[in-house]
């Protein structure tokens with residue numbers, strides 16, 4: 001049975017158990033969130049011992065070469081010497097916290113050294129006590145701070161803290177960036193379709209601004225869905241951006257209460273299908289709630305969008321009870 | 326004489342076929358339920374594995390692998406009618422791509438040879 005050495009102490013992994021589960025079970029507090037290999041909260045490094053390739057899927061080659069791996073995906077086959085991936089974090093502080101609606105907070109984070117990222121990627125924000133969650137980047141690298149949009153999750157540990165307890169200048173750390181949902185130059189005339197609900201708008205707004213800054217000339221259609229009009233938290237900003245850029249269309253949609261405000265009403269996928277029955281030749285970006293992401297990417301695909309032209313980022317949540325710190 | 330896989334066009338041919346084939350499968354009410362609720366990128370990868378195999382390409386799948394991969398589906402009721410539906414979609418994909426009939430026949434023979442393993446018999 002493989003042995004795991006962490007912080008000078010040796011632990012055993014039971015058959016079939018991941019490194020993450022083995023360490024948590026034995027009381028080692030390893031930061032984690034989605035437990036499905038997406039969020040990269042549980043990044044660890046093996047100084048000695050070979051980790052299975054499956055535990056490095058999706059990591060940058062620069063990371064995997066150094067022995068970094070995802071503890072949630074790692075079913076060890078040999079002894080491993082582990083260390084926390086702390087070295088990749090940069091120190092940061094909360095620069096501004098602004099409630100855009102009762103359930104959406106805009107957090108601006110100042111890293112103490114520049115972070116090289118693409119708008120639409122995500123970072124993992126870590127509190128001094130170790131609690132870590134992923135958030136997508138709505139800002140451009142030239143901006144002075146990282147811009148995050150945080151939805152209040154009922155009883156949520158990180159979102160609750162940011163909404164109710166955190167103060168400007170509080171220290172945090174930032175790890176990242178990660179994710180491959182971002183704009184790439186090279187097809188300046190291709191039509192782009194961006195869609196998401198809730199704070200799925202954060203990466204989409206970032207991608208949109210990035211495309212415009214890089215001189216994208218083709219049409220850009222940004223759909224944002226919310227339950228009710230008050231959930232359309234970036235309306236003014238996006239209407240302004242659309243006025244300034246003739247190739248950008250911003251289409252907010254709600255499930256209910258939209259008639260008075262002249263908003264599109266209905267399910268987001270229906271609203272989009274109505275305007276865009278055929279999507280061959282388009283590139284798509286879908287972000288946010290995993291169920292919505294899954295549905296939209298399927299609808300886009302069936303409407304003719306090529307699978308390699310669909311970029312998606314699902315905001316996976318940590319599973320319910322136990323060891324979430 | 327080049328292999329069937331080479332005659333069909335190799336990996337680029339698989340890439341060209343995968344979206345057409347997967348779109349057919351997802352739109353086919355007889356079988357779409359088997360492919361729903363699974364991460365799409367992962368599914369596209371699996372479909373490429375499927376096509377590569379059916380095209381007679383370099384693959385390492387054994388009959389046992391086919392049994393293991395489809396065992397959860399057999400438990401959910403996978404039967405001959407579903408198998409026929411997948412085969413039908415494969416054949417019409419190749420027709421749509423303008424593949425010659427004698428090559429299509431060879432692909433269908435390879436796919437057909439996996440029936441017992443896929444259906445876990």
Ligand SMILES: Cc1cc2nc3c(=O)[nH]c(=O)nc-3n(C[C@H](O)[C@H](O)[C@H](O)COP(=O)(O)OP(=O)(O)OC[C@H]3O[C@@H](n4cnc5c(N)ncnc54)[C@H](O)[C@@H]3O)c2cc1C
Nearest residue numbers: 039134135136150151156157158159199315316317319320
């Ligand atoms: C790649 C990635 C990018 C992300 N980007 C963003 C972003 O830009 N903005 C953003 O707001 N979030 C984003 N998330 C989600 C974010 O990381 C956290 O999961 C979220 O903020 C909740 O964390 P928490 O600590 O507040 O809640 P937790 O303490 O983790 O959760 C509290 C409880 O709520 C449960 N729960 C799970 N889902 C729901 C739900 N939908 N409604 C109610 N309860 C639920 C949990 O299981 C848990 O029991 C992203 C996630 C990933 C993986």
Ligand code: HEM
Nearest residue numbers: 356359360371374375378386394407408411412436439443
């Ligand atoms: C025609 C013969 C078939 C062949 C040659 C074949 C081949 C394959 C291959 C190679 C894989 C990938 C296995 C892996 O890498 O894990 C796979 C997976 C899969 N097949 Fe088939 N298949 C066949 C028929 C079917 C049928 C009839 C169905 C259902 C209607 C089906 C549904 C699936 C599904 C859902 C998966 C993904 C399973 C998973 O997510 O792990 N297949 N198949």
